[in-house]
Amino acid sequence: MSRIDFDVAHLLAGSLVLISFLELYQDRLYALLNVYALHALTLAASVAWQALVQDAPHLYVTAAIALVFKAIVIPVALHRMIVQLGIHREIEKVVGIGSTMLAGMGLVALAMVVMLRVTHNADPLAQEDLAFALSVVLLGLLMMVTRRNAVGQVVGFMSLENGLVLAATGAKGMPLVVEISVAFSILIAFIVIGIFLFRIRERFDTVDVQALDRFRGERR
Amino acid sequence: MTLAVALASAAALLALAVFAVAIGRSAAATPIIYGASVFVTAISLVAAAAQLLGAAEPLGVTLPLGVPWIGAHFRLDALSAFFLVVVDFGALGASLFALGYGAHETAPQRVLPFYAAFLAGMTLVVLADDAFTFLLSWEFMSLTSWALVMSHHRVPENVRAGYVYLIMASFGTLALLLGFGLLAGPDGSYTFAAMRAAHPSATIGAFALILALIGAGSKAGVVPLHAWLPLAHPAAPSHVSALMSGVMTKIAVYAFVRIAFELAGAPSWWWSIVVLAVGGITAVMGVLYALMQHDLKRLLAYHTVENIGIIFIGLGLALAFQTYGMPFAAALSLTAALFHVFNHSLFKSLLFFGAGAVLTATGERDMEHLGGLIHRMPQTAFAFLIGCAAISALPPLNGFASEWLTFQAILLSPDLPSWGLKILVPAVGALLALSAALAAACFVKAYGVTFLGRPRSPAAAAATETDGFSLAAMLLLAAACLVAGVLPGLFIDALAPVDTALLGAHMPPQLGVPWLAIIPITASRSSYDGLLVFLFMLMSGGLAAFAIHRLASNRLRRAPAWDCGYPDASPATQYTAMSFAQPIRRVFGTMVFRAGETAEMPPPGDTRPARLAVEMHDLIWETLYAPLANVIGVAADRLNRLQFLTIRQFLSLVFSALVILLLVLAVWS
Amino acid sequence: MIRDLTVQGAQMLLVLLVAPLFTGFVRKLKARLLRRQGPPLIQPYLDLIRLTRKEVVLAEQASWLFRVVPYLVFAATWVAASLIPTFRADLLFSWSADLIAIIALLGSARFYLALAGLDVGTSFGGIGSSREVMIASLAEPAMIMMVFTVALIAGSTQLSTVASFMASPAVGLRVSLGLALIALIMVAIAENGRIPIDNPATHLELTMVHEAMVLEYSGRHLALIELAGSLKLVLYVSLVACLFAPWGIEAAGTAPPTLALGAVAYLGKLAVGGFLLALFETSIAKMRVFRVPEFLGVALMLGLLATLLRFVSGSF
């Protein structure tokens, strides 16, 4: 492929990682949602670009899914939910921003080291993509474990999924089954999460995970 | 043929167990099951005896059971035949006893099925000829006996006893499992035949021996692995206690002999030292513990520990002599050990039967509430007396015969080239002598406090003689004790094939000796004739009686006890079990049990009674088991916090696992 | 054969008849050493006869065991005593019980006596038997250790063999034998309840052991037990004699006159032993009961030491 294709793909993937860092940085729910929307948007772009350069039209579907569901529907939905449930707006973190950032750096470095061991018969783009995807996945996980309230964790989880999509699209010629399954799983994930948030609301007045933890096993 | 009979009887017992489950609750179940067990074990006994006395070639059979590509191997050679005799004789006595004793059982459906299965398990252990079948039967035996221990599960102590027992049993099984795994090698040749052929290296053999000592020792009750034994044996119904103490511990001895003398290859120089030391310590500790007890059945259980020690001393000697190529001395030691195995199974069963009879008659196991039973239950008292004399190694009974042989083996030690053994063996001999003397003291106490004196409780005063079956069983065993005592030669000759199979040599045949005496080595060296001693005592005693009744006055007057003229109304003024043991406790206890007495003497004029409190510590439990339990408990508490984490914390567990693995991958090359 | 039988019988009778005399002899000597007149030598015989004449006063709660025990004790002791070569080795039946068996026979006598002490259910009997078994539990091992020493040196536990070996010049003087001798004497003192362990002459003392045990016995039973006691004393003295002064114990098939000589030698040994015993007893005081374990512990240690020193001392 030509140089420019590679650079653009690289740029998009890299910015995805960057936005993951931005998410880590946020301390307000709304802001977090917005950044996540941006995250999804970038993903959509990168997927679309992949579709273009791989001339794999089916990838456009994935791009569309990313754009519609992740970048628009879900942030809005979560936004509404926050309003409805009247969740207090700032994100309770476990560790401070700075240390989280440092940890994130470490994770990205780790991802790079691991991927660089891969021999180069895989084409460089795929390799870069995987490196970035791995970073995004790890950052998403990091976000999940450093955020106290459910919305934060959900967002973390979703950015993790984004990393997966990035990897999947990076994998050239991967059968459609995978994209569909990704979308499919995320769909189910959201349905179930929705159900849960719903049920949870009707039972507790908060989605704060700690409220659930009060009923931890064996506390009878 | 004999093997087939033995296996068939095991199968019959298993079937009986299933049948017992079906009919367990009905009243007829008890006589049916025990009667059938008497029948089956009798048949099996005959078969085993035929195999042993006929010195027949080992028989083997492989059934398509167990580990599929190996199958279940069974083999009846001299050693297993001998132990099968022990098992079946004990089982025969126990079943006979239970025909009467079982009637008092409150929950027969909890006893009958496991009883039959227990017998089957023990039979199968001695027949098994590959590691899997062996361990299967072994653990099956433990499991069924565990169920029997739990049969009176409403008593919390019994539940605790069963718990400790099961853990120790599994511990032993796992130790044996490791040992067999070592002997079998990575490609898993589990048959004993393969292990015999393998000739393991010195290190493998050494580990196998240590593991066998731990595994078999924990079942046999070797100090310090004995902790479960005095808890579990008394908890079971008395005929089961008799089997566990008298027979099951011998199965453990069998396992050790099988591994140490046959499978583990040529012995190294230090094996015998380890075994001898363990045996000596076990013997003395066991009897000292026993002396401090006042629960009759627990006292007997601790004496099992002592006798196991004596047996292991014999085995250790055999190992020592075998190491230095003295097959005849080794044969003598092994014979002594195995003969003691047989004898102990006799008198320990007898004593437990007696305890059971007392228990049913009075509902008491605590000697402090007994006394004077010789008046109420004379036959039981007589049989029990024989048992006490036998276990105290008094001539002309069997206990003395086997201990005498052990002493003779010890006296061969100067021929050993190793200086360590030259020094160690006499010291062990001192321990043996000490334990024998203490055992006599202990049984003076046990018999005197339980059967003699005046009843210490209404229950004891109202006791009645036990039933016919129980008496028959006890007298049968008492007679056996006497026979084995006066005719030891027969048994020594019967053991010759075992020695030949394991050591390649056997003791000189004894049947040719005049007056049925036994001559272990040479006539000039030592000889003993139980029969003659017995006749002598009869004769001189009879002579004395005759003379007295001829010449002396036969007048006899009953009067209150003299007791130096002190009026002594209450039975409470008698010596109790604790007070009887007090001098010995002061001699040994202060060292072994950190025993201490605190006397509280009120000043004159004060009406409070004076009090004497005795404090003792089971140091082995306190230094070995309790800390272990604590560690487990603390660890459990610490880890248990992981149950109460938040989801986020669980996620971070996953996350850190991922990161760690990635790091591993990053550094892995 | 017949001769052997007669010799064996003679031996049995000899010990039986000599026993009370020996007791009386010791008593007389002790009295004399204490500047007392003392009872006549035959006093023990008179006592025995008197006792057999008397009726038996049996405690109400005594059981059948209580009445059987005297015969058992007497039988065991007598058999033991009659198997020890006194004036002739290789007695007809001496091989039927070696040294260990003889100790065990004495042990069984003690066992039954201790039971009898508990039978009536009095506090004195309890004291007696509990202390007796405590003493025995230390004395027996010490005895066995002594046996080990001798047996390991002589290569036999057969008294006749040991005796002939001891008589042979091959023995020489050995440290271990000396220790064994001391151990044996200490054990003998303890076993026979002599001073300083116990005082055969006392009654109504809380420190008594053997006498407390047999407190309830009377009449013919007591007579048998007394006789057994004397037998035991003789037994130990002749054991010492046989092991450590085996001179004059004739081999089998010697002519009657020499045998008579042997018998005289034996009586001589008894006299010496008795004199030493009396001397010893008069020269020391009785110790507290709980000093006894230390006394016997020393004996046990000596015995063990003897078995170990055997290696350095001598030609094995």
Place this chain on the structure above:
Amino acid sequence: MRIDALTGVLLIPAIAAALLAVLPGYRMTARLNIVATTATLICAASLFFRRPPTGPYLLVDDLNATFIVLTTFVGFTTSVFSASYIAHELEIGRLTPPFVRFYHAMYQVLMFAMNLALIANNIGLMWVAIEMATLTTVLMVGIYRTHEALEAAWKYFILGSVGIALALFGTILVYMAARPVIGEGLDAMIWSVLVRRAGDFDPALLNLAFIFLLLGYGTKVGLAPLHAWLPDAHAEGPTPISAVLSGLLLNVALYALLRFKMLLAANAGALAPGPLMITLGLVSLVFAAFMLYRRRDIKRMFAYSSIEHMGIITFAFGMGGPIANFAGLLHMTMHSLTKSAIFFAVGHVAQVKGTQRIADMGGLTETHPTLGWGLILGVVAIAGLPPLGIFMSEFLVVSSTFARSPALAIILVFGLLVGLAGLFLRLNSIAFGEPRGPSAKAQASYVPMFAHLGLVFAAGIYMPPALVAWFQNVAGLLG
């Protein structure tokens, strides 16, 4: 695609699910449930005899045939048990008819998903199926809608979906590794093709993939420290689901892991998966063993015992070699049967005692002898005591391990012993001692429980040569 046994295994549950979702009435649906599972079982059994050809999506070989038959069998017995169990739940009003309908439908969906996961030849399809199974069980765990149930389901869901993600990433990586060798497109995801060409894959990618798959599917297997969802999910869901979870779903996840292990084993350059699995297995074993001591909830306790045994099985497969693999397979089969039997018993116990708190039960052998002794037998089996099947597998694992690497065997034995002590510590207070709690007669069908225990018992004594040959063959496949 023509209708054969294979499609039967998939279609029957699917159709049944659809039917059960709409049909009202508890009795009929329960029966229908049983009928469906029976039919599935028959189809599965027929796979032994007629082996359909390997397609791009579906595959049947010795390995998964074993799993399928096991799965369908336990599914069948569990449906029988669940009939009586659910009836009782309806009586006491813990469940309402709509939920029962939902429950039955979900049950069949679960069956479908597990069968699909087992016979999938396409690693993507396998992934989809396993996630489907996970999500259905999530829904069933939450079915009681109590605080605890919801919390357990939520925990299960979050941890499960992270597992989903990791597994998917691993799958993608495998594809990436395969693509340069096999070429783009479907072929690069067909397992039977992959395993043939695995030798040429890029080892580094394979390693990375395996780590993600290990963590992803390991979460489903319930290996510590990924186990957190498992105890609560078992404790709070309906007991039949606990039985299926412990007995089947864990196996299915483990099966997926095994497939990829074989993939790695086929590549010389890749890191040996053995050590990783051994480590995780031992950690799970020891950890779960210690966790048994402080348990107050009977179902949660047996859930931990499942973790323990999954650890043992993983360890065995990690050790590899004919004996260890054989033992692993045997242990897995035995554990499925035994553990589901135990949960049957526990379900009835919880129903008659009206609680799951161990402290409120006692003297079970007095009040309910059959149930009590059944439970004891189950615990004896699960504790690895003879003469039941698990004893044989543990015998083989330990002995073969000790000869190869003693240190590991020592740890293994230690874990086993601690676990046994923990189990019986609790069992004593449940089955023995003074009776506590209500002693009303249990209306329950003991058939499934004793059927399972009977099989386990038989296997402990005698294994039919056919089965043995089968297992040995599979063990050979696992290398």
